[in-house]
Amino acid sequence: xxxxxxxxxxxxxxxxxxxxxxxxxxxxxxxxxxxxxxxxxxxxxxxxxxxxxxxxxxxxxxxxxxxxxxxxxxxxxxxxxxxxxxxxxxxxxxxxxxxxxxxxxxxxxxxxxxxxxxxxxxxxxxxxxxxxxxxxxxxxxxxxxxxxxxxxxxxxxxxxxxxxxxxxxxxxxxxxxxxxxxxxxxxxxxxxxxxxxxxxxxxxxxxxxxxxxxxxxxxxxxxxxxxxxxxxxxxxxxxxxxxxxxxxxxxxxxxxxxxxxxxxxxxxxxxxxxxxxxxxxxxxxxxxxxxxxxxxxxxxxxxxxxxxxxxxxxxxxxxxxxxxxxxxxxxxxxxxxxxxxxxxxxxxxxxxxxxxxxxxxxxxxxxxxxxxxxxxxxxxxxxxxxxxxxxxxxxxxxxxxxxxxxxxxxxxxxxxxxxxxxxxxxxxxxxxxxxxxxxxxxxxxxxxxxxxxxxxxxxxxxxxxxxxxxxxxxxxxxxxxxxxxxxxxxxxxxx
Amino acid sequence: xxxxxxxxxxxxxxxxxxxxxxxxxxxxxxxxxxxxxxxxxxxxxxxxxxxxxxxxxxxxxxxxxxxxxxxxxxxxxxxxxxxxxxxxxxxxxxxxxxxxxxxxxxxxxxxxxxxxxxxxxxxxxxxxxxxxxxxxxxxxxxxxxxxxxxxxxxxxxxxxxxxxxxxxxxxxxxxxxxxxxxxxxxxxxxxxxxxxxxxxxxxxxxxxxxxxxxxxxxxxxxxxxxxxxxxxxxxxxxxxxxxxxxxxxxxxxxxxxxxxxxxxxxxxxxxxxxxxxxxxxxxxxxxxxxxxxxxxxxxxxxxxxxxxxxxxxxxxxxxxxxxxxxxxxxxxxxxxxxxxxxxxxxxxxxxxxxxxxxxxxxxxxxxxxxxxxxxxxxxxxxxxxxxxxxxxxxxxxxxxxxxxxxxxxxxxxxxxxxxxxxxxxxxxxxxxxxxxxxxxxxxxxxxxxxxxxxxxxxxxxxxxxxxxxxxxxxxxxxxxxxxxxxxxxxxxxxx
Numbered sequence: 001x002x003x004x005x006x007x008x009x010x011x012x013x014x015x016x017x018x019x020x021x022x023x024x025x026x027x028x029x030x031x032x033x034x035x036x037x038x039x040x041x042x043x044x045x046x047x048x049x050x051x052x053x054x055x056x057x058x059x060x061x062x063x064x065x066x067x068x069x070x071x072x073x074x075x076x077x078x079x080x081x082x083x084x085x086x087x088x089x090x091x092x093x094x095x096x097x098x099x100x101x102x103x104x105x106x107x108x109x110x111x112x113x114x115x116x117x118x119x120x121x122x123x124x125x126x127x128x129x130x131x132x133x134x135x136x137x138x139x140x141x142x143x144x145x146x147x148x149x150x151x152x153x154x155x156x157x158x159x160x161x162x163x164x165x166x167x168x169x170x171x172x173x174x175x176x177x178x179x180x181x182x183x184x185x186x187x188x189x190x191x192x193x194x195x196x197x198x199x200x201x202x203x204x205x206x207x208x209x210x211x212x213x214x215x216x217x218x219x220x221x222x223x224x225x226x227x228x229x230x231x232x233x234x235x236x237x238x239x240x241x242x243x244x245x246x247x248x249x250x251x252x253x254x255x256x257x258x259x260x261x262x263x264x265x266x267x268x269x270x271x272x273x274x275x276x277x278x279x280x281x282x283x284x285x286x287x288x289x290x291x292x293x294x295x296x297x298x299x300x301x302x303x304x305x306x307x308x309x310x311x312x313x314x315x316x317x318x319x320x321x322x323x324x325x326x327x328x329x330x331x332x333x334x335x336x337x338x339x340x341x342x343x344x345x346x347x348x349x350x351x352x353x354x355x356x357x358x359x360x361x362x363x364x365x366x367x368x369x370x371x372x373x374x375x376x377x378x379x380x381x382x383x384x385x386x387x388x389x390x391x392x393x394x395x396x397x398x399x400x401x402x403x404x405x406x407x408x409x410x411x412x413x414x415x416x417x418x419x420x421x422x423x424x425x426x427x428x429x430x431x432x433x434x435x436x437x438x439x440x441x442x443x444x445x446x447x448x449x450x451x452x453x454x455x456x457x458x459x460x461x462x463x464x465x466x467x468x469x470x471x472x473x474x475x476x477x478x479x480x481x482x483x484x485x486x487x488x489x490x491x492x493x494x495x
Numbered sequence: 496x497x498x499x500x501x502x503x504x505x506x507x508x509x510x511x512x513x514x515x516x517x518x519x520x521x522x523x524x525x526x527x528x529x530x531x532x533x534x535x536x537x538x539x540x541x542x543x544x545x546x547x548x549x550x551x552x553x554x555x556x557x558x559x560x561x562x563x564x565x566x567x568x569x570x571x572x573x574x575x576x577x578x579x580x581x582x583x584x585x586x587x588x589x590x591x592x593x594x595x596x597x598x599x600x601x602x603x604x605x606x607x608x609x610x611x612x613x614x615x616x617x618x619x620x621x622x623x624x625x626x627x628x629x630x631x632x633x634x635x636x637x638x639x640x641x642x643x644x645x646x647x648x649x650x651x652x653x654x655x656x657x658x659x660x661x662x663x664x665x666x667x668x669x670x671x672x673x674x675x676x677x678x679x680x681x682x683x684x685x686x687x688x689x690x691x692x693x694x695x696x697x698x699x700x701x702x703x704x705x706x707x708x709x710x711x712x713x714x715x716x717x718x719x720x721x722x723x724x725x726x727x728x729x730x731x732x733x734x735x736x737x738x739x740x741x742x743x744x745x746x747x748x749x750x751x752x753x754x755x756x757x758x759x760x761x762x763x764x765x766x767x768x769x770x771x772x773x774x775x776x777x778x779x780x781x782x783x784x785x786x787x788x789x790x791x792x793x794x795x796x797x798x799x800x801x802x803x804x805x806x807x808x809x810x811x812x813x814x815x816x817x818x819x820x821x822x823x824x825x826x827x828x829x830x831x832x833x834x835x836x837x838x839x840x841x842x843x844x845x846x847x848x849x850x851x852x853x854x855x856x857x858x859x860x861x862x863x864x865x866x867x868x869x870x871x872x873x874x875x876x877x878x879x880x881x882x883x884x885x886x887x888x889x890x891x892x893x894x895x896x897x898x899x900x901x902x903x904x905x906x907x908x909x910x911x912x913x914x915x916x917x918x919x920x921x922x923x924x925x926x927x928x929x930x931x932x933x934x935x936x937x938x939x940x941x942x943x944x945x946x947x948x949x950x951x952x953x954x955x956x957x958x959x960x961x962x963x964x965x966x967x968x969x970x971x972x973x974x975x976x977x978x979x980x981x982x983x984x985x986x987x988x989x990x
Contacts, residue, residue, distance in 0.1 A: 083822025
């Protein structure tokens with residue numbers, strides 16, 4: 001509880017700051033104020049002592065205590081300041097920030113994409129590793145290397161070489177708080193207002209937005225069942241860089257085959273453009289070996305490879321990494337230092353041990369088995385409950401799939417589902433221009449067990465039924481499309 | 496170990512990518528290649544299968560296996576790409592980035608400022624709190640609120656109200672990865688190239704650099720024993736904002752008295768300028784109560800208060816916070832989301848519990864006792880070993896103090912100390928313009944026990960002796976100065 005003298009102190013002080021007591025004015029004698037307030041005299045004396053010590057009051061020897069001359073007193077009823085004018089960065093960043101309405105948390109059937117199953121995470125192991133590092137810990141008394149904890153950088157270099165055929169030395173690996181931070185840092189290092197940047201359409205809106213905020217003129221290129229249509233890349237030499245998700249295209253889940261990969265790299269080499277390869281879901285592959293990374297195929301030194309551990313471990317663990325061409329390592333690391341000094345060290349240490357001691361490999365195996373089962377269960381439920389009205393392009397990676405449902409409007413469907421306790425995540429915001437007709441959904445399956453999937457999809461089917469316009473499209477009229485092109489071509493560079 | 500077929504795979508693949516095997520060329524039959532390499536035939540067959548599956552090879556039924564047409568093959572001897580051109584942000588950020596040479600780690604007498612004593616940190620408590628949250632944990636399966644973990648924001652709002660007389664609601668508290676990130680986010684939200692920003696001289700170089708990188712024209716204002724000389728603030732209305740460290744001025748350690756605080760707020764109100772109050776060391780106070788924060792005194796809604804837990808707990812724990820005027824909360828939170836999605840959640844949860852359950856208050860009491868003892872021991876050792884040649888302005892907060900040593904050049908002293916196993920941190924880089932004559936040092940005392948301080952200062956005195964130019968200044972000629980003004984006035988807006 002606050003001592004009584006502090007309340008007296010607060011009262012006098014606020015009267016001084018409000019101007020109710022003016023500079024030079026004599027304050028009541030301690031005894032008089034004590035009587036007035038019904039407190040002990042030394043309570044008031046103590047409050048005055050603090051106010052004297054802090055300069056609110058001045059004592060003139062033998063003549064009492066006065067309010068100090070503190071310059072112009074602040075206005076008595078202070079206006080709340082108008083919100084300050086925002087920078088061009090902010091105006092660009094928030095131009096389309098009419099944020100996608102997020103469904104409330106805690107719904108029983110939440111198809112949030114990219115959510116892993118928390119029960120599958122070996123939390124006891126993680127806790128033990130944290131404890132070990134806390135006990136040692138002298139390194140924790142000072143900032144770490146802004147590029148990241150060296151043993152983690154080494155473990156990641158080994159991992160991406162083995163798993164993604166990346167070609168890199170540990171010094172090229174820089175730790176960030178997830179791929180979003182890497183995109184943001186590259187944006188500020190490389191983008192000048194007006195620079196052309198190629199993005200996938202549909203594609204990952206927050207990466208696009210981070211780049212557009214630095215003034216990039218976005219050049220959308222359409223996506224089909226094999227990812228970015230490399231034949232539609234702009235003339236070589238015009239774009240500064242290209243942001244792609246080749247292993248698991250966001251949101252379609254398409255994997256880019258080797259031939260397009262090589263075409264993209266060749267285009268980048270001719271253009272002198274940098275390729276940002278966001279490989280967030282590469283680890284969670286359910287069939288076959290993945291085509292190797294662009295970084296590993298590249299012979300021009302033009303690729304930045306972005307990876308993350310958040311997706312496979314737990315999303316609010318903010319640890320990702322960039323594998324950079326040698327010439328970008330120093331500027332990127334300096335930018336990271338100015339941005340936030342470096343990523344949390346204790347969890348970097350735990351993660352380095354988690355990788356080095358084989359826990360990560362074991363966890364991945366478990367996640368792959370679980371992911372495959374759940375993807376198959378979801379696809380099966382969709383077929384049974386929605387039949388031909390649902391089109392889900394095949395995908396062999398990740399924790400969600402994209403589904404299109406004909407004859408129903410996206411927002412209407414999301415709202416109808418919400419009423420039934422089902423949280424849906426529409427694809428619409430992933431398009432640069434207008435989205436195609438019908439509803440597109442990102443359906444996450446990582447965290448949903450078989451019973452929840454069955455019940456959730458049944459309710460989804462009910463929501464489809466009530467929000468359908470007219471009669472369902474005749475059977476067979478909407479075979480799974482091989483492109484995800486918007487109705488009208490995306491407006492190039494319009495944001 | 497890598498299976499043998501993978502080596503065969505790699506070899507063929509790299510020949511295809513290098514162009515040594517051309518598109519359309521027939522590859523050797525499995526038996527022939529197996530004989531040539533001295534491996535089993537089915538080893539080669541397996542390698543070919545993968546290469547077929549991935550599209551490097553094509554099989555023509557009955558006629559063997561061929562290299563696929565993959566478009567233009569990459570150049571055989573790829574040039575390392577030239578480092579890409581950097582943005583204006585990068586050119587400004589790194590203009591003076593001839594990074595201060597950091598002393599190597601592991602020196603026996605390391606006076607690194609801002610390093611707390613790791614042994615004083617209640618790591619078992621921290622570990623227990625982490626474990627509790629890991630066991631509960633369903634929240635850890637998805638991103639948290641980008642503004643921060645709500646119970647932590649509430650705990651901080653209560654804490655800054657009680658400890659710093661701040662006036663705020665929990666919604667105004669936004670969690671960041673330390674104060675550096677808050678400065679960076681405010682820079683990008685508010686600064687347009689050419690905007691004038693007032694900074695302390697000497698002052699905190701990395702905050703200055705973060706703002707200058709967004710194009711701020713820096714307007715240095717000198718500092719004396721009472722912090723920023725408010726009488727020297729530019730004409731009202733010219734500056735966009737001012738960055739100050741009023742409780743423990745960096746690097747001088749000066750505390751700004753009430754009168755100057757009110758003058759600064761009045762100037763900000765008249766200017767429509769925002770005040771960035773960086774209060775990193777406010778918690779570690781060794782004598783009396785601190786003057787309350789500018790945020791708490793402000794009646795104009797013009798102050799952003801920045802605090803951090805890294806300093807008092809452990810620096811690579813990246814959790815700090817900004818207390819924002821209501822109008823800035825939404826843009827700041829959106830900028831944080833685009834920058835990195837949000838601060839690590841598990842440690843936010845542990846910290847919320849650490850605050851709510853009284854561990855933080857206990858830890859602060861221990862740190863204050865320890866800090867006071869160590870500061871006094873350091874001052875005592877400096878007086879005994881260096882006498883009148885050292886001038887350390889009084890400071891009652893923080894984990895370091897600034898000392899000036901006459902008649903010796905800063906870099907020479909740092910180098911001489913290094914040879915003696917003593918790591919020193921010069922003040923020079925804190926000045927916007929040229930630093931004053933003599934050597935200025937930031938001497939951290941948080942992590943050094945009595946024996947280390949005694950021996951370290953003795954070695955420092957030896958280093959002073961060997962690096963002194965001519966004879967020491969006569970006694971009394973350099974009484975502790977009340978200003979820390981540079982020899983020449985700082986060049987206004989020169990970076």
